[in-house]
Amino acid sequence: MKLKVAIIDDEKHAIDTLTYDLLENHSDEVEILFSSTSPVEGLKKLHTERPDLLFLDVDMPGLSGLDLVELMQDLPTRVVFTTAHLEYAVKAVETMASGYLLKPVQPDDLQRIIEKVKAEKQNKTTNQTVSGKIPVPDANGIELIPWDEIIYCKSDSNYCELNLTGNRRIVASKTLKYLESILPSSQFYRVHKSYLVNLHHIKKYLKRDGGGLLMTNNDVIPLSRNSRDEIMKFIQMNL
16 A cells, blocks of 8 residues: 655755655655645645655744644654754654655665655554563663553653553653554544543543543543544443
């Protein structure tokens, strides 16, 4: 299956060059859904088209690529930053993007990125251990945390607070989007742009204030409007 691709770059010649490279050398691997020189218009289309992969320029007027990523946290789209400046590439890596490409884009680098994203899409659990644990880096090292001990994850910019059984809380240097990509989707659900919950730890559905979830540690998690129906389906299926 082809990767569905979008390109957002304020320089049209950069879009044209990347489009040519993709169609000329990777037409059997990718399908270009859209491209845009406007980051604002591009962001709107991302929410309707929902591509697998976004090639995103970093340095754009009005809304930078780094700012745009902050506004698309709830999307499953993987991001590859394109930039002519190495210092921007370093910042891009800190956002937990799938990678970056330095302009002018080299064929080998483009091939490497496409193969990497295809592998990520085909196997979301690449970074999981077979024992049902995930490696979570913190300030002191890397802790292997069993899935079932995670009650919910809360986003804090490029970090996450993991709320665990036993009244434990740890801060991980990973984004919520990253954790969502490696935790099993059958067990973990993004109920809000800032919250990823373990469905096995839902204690009660609360109707007040637009809906919420009481978790097994007695924390209350807000629900987005779009997630309410899915949560109700899950509850009904498990009655």
